[in-house]
Amino acid sequence: xxITSIKNLKEFxxxxxxxxxxxxxxxxxxxxxxxxxxMNCTDDNLVIASNTGCLEVSTAVYPFTSWDTSWxxxxxxxxxxxxxxxxxxxxxxxxxxxxxxxDAPVKFVAFGGDGSTYDIGFQWLSGAMERGHDFTYxxxxxxxxxxxGGQRSSATPIGAHxxxxxxxxxxxxxxxxxxxxxAIMAAHDAPYVAQLAPNKWKSMAKGxxxxxxxxxxxxxxxxxxxxxxxxxxxxxxxxxTDLATDTxxxxxxxxxxxxxxxxxxxxxxxxxxxEYLAAQGRYKHLFKPENKHVIEEIQKNINExxxxxxxREEARV
Amino acid sequence: MQDxxxxxxxxxxxxQLGGDELVGWDEVTQGIILTSFDGDATDxxxxxxxxxxxxxxxxxxxxxxSWRVKKPVFNIDVCIDCQNxxxxxxxxxxxxxxxxxLGIDYDHCKGCEVCVEVCPTNPKSLLMFNEQEDLETAxxxxxEKKKKEK
Numbered sequence: 001x002x003i004t005s006i007k008n009l010k011e012f013x014x015x016x017x018x019x020x021x022x023x024x025x026x027x028x029x030x031x032x033x034x035x036x037x038x039m040n041c042t043d044d045n046l047v048i049a050s051n052t053g054c055l056e057v058s059t060a061v062y063p064f065t066s067w068d069t070s071w072x073x074x075x076x077x078x079x080x081x082x083x084x085x086x087x088x089x090x091x092x093x094x095x096x097x098x099x100x101x102x103d104a105p106v107k108f109v110a111f112g113g114d115g116s117t118y119d120i121g122f123q124w125l126s127g128a129m130e131r132g133h134d135f136t137y138x139x140x141x142x143x144x145x146x147x148x149g150g151q152r153s154s155a156t157p158i159g160a161h162x163x164x165x166x167x168x169x170x171x172x173x174x175x176x177x178x179x180x181x182x183a184i185m186a187a188h189d190a191p192y193v194a195q196l197a198p199n200k201w202k203s204m205a206k207g208x209x210x211x212x213x214x215x216x217x218x219x220x221x222x223x224x225x226x227x228x229x230x231x232x233x234x235x236x237x238x239x240x241t242d243l244a245t246d247t248x249x250x251x252x253x254x255x256x257x258x259x260x261x262x263x264x265x266x267x268x269x270x271x272x273x274x275e276y277l278a279a280q281g282r283y284k285h286l287f288k289p290e291n292k293h294v295i296e297e298i299q300k301n302i303n304e305x306x307x308x309x310x311x312r313e314e315a316r317v
Numbered sequence: 318m319q320d321x322x323x324x325x326x327x328x329x330x331x332x333q334l335g336g337d338e339l340v341g342w343d344e345v346t347q348g349i350i351l352t353s354f355d356g357d358a359t360d361x362x363x364x365x366x367x368x369x370x371x372x373x374x375x376x377x378x379x380x381x382x383s384w385r386v387k388k389p390v391f392n393i394d395v396c397i398d399c400q401n402x403x404x405x406x407x408x409x410x411x412x413x414x415x416x417x418x419l420g421i422d423y424d425h426c427k428g429c430e431v432c433v434e435v436c437p438t439n440p441k442s443l444l445m446f447n448e449q450e451d452l453e454t455a456x457x458x459x460x461e462k463k464k465k466e467k
Contacts, residue, residue, distance in 0.1 A: 009400040010416040016365055021409040022379040023423025028429035032407040043362050064376040065351045101359075161358055201404050235430035238405055
């Protein structure tokens, strides 16, 4: 695989972008930061499928396309299926020698939002992982159905206000915990599973390169702050991601072959989760006195999860 | 210095998103393919934007400049070419060649201000100004270096 250099940002910036501007994602959206980084970290030809979601509707506004690679527009649930089908055909044609250029390296990537990964496309993704195709699935996790007006998904964390789990006099927003998709994907015995964040560009580019290099199904969950539904100023996208990783709301780690867990980023000063919550409009009701117990519960969950990650890293199980 | 006309293809900026184009959305047949490039697109990854043969369907030829109310202005004298703005620009609007930051692509910039936030220099080498402000006036208003508060 032709890897592009990610030693430092200056060398990384010599790559030629294959994701063009004038898409219609919101100003300050982290989706395009993540997509750009994936497409810049390799020189190989890419075949990409996108689930329905913000990314898909915004990058293919007829008559325009923002993708300089092969890209398939597919249903809400089946990007994993479409891209694995393309991969199976590619392998078969390679064996028969009917490709235009038989030696050209091709990588297969599927993008999905959290709605299509955690909920709607879950069984399609699970099936594709089980069949063991050589592809990478990247989930752009913005914790709600942002494309349709911010409904709750199973990625929405506890206490968040969404349009279908509203905060008010009788409710503090969503009452259920977030689904641990990384652990579920690691349980598929996938060779590489990771959770990454765009503010740590180097660990993210390394993770992408590892996933593309690894043969077999790889899954990466990326944090993608949504300025529209999380209700913060577009300029703060990277600052919010910094807070998310420093409060350990989104720990950055990878799991190799389903059991070797490595923590990729340990914050020097772990911040209290209040700082992350206070920066966003969707959590502002939690700071009322009657909702104090929710913040305590969030902090408790974070501490327990971080403890679990550290123990798993040590024990290699 | 900041004249970037050479960097853009000739077709740049002739389309507004959603303008009159070929067939209407309700006349599109299933399985339609929009090609990003005219002719051969092999090895496109090694070609810089100005060397590529973008087709009319590529959003590179479109513009979203009308989304913006404030624009970032780039001061090349303060820049240290750290490329933070390049890696985090969501709209591929930072033009960077040979490890050097050259300027901003105002046809694609939506004015989100992320580049200003991540700029590490003192004073910042990217600042937001009103859309109507011209380059010279903006540069003449650039703040002095801030001293550390003790």
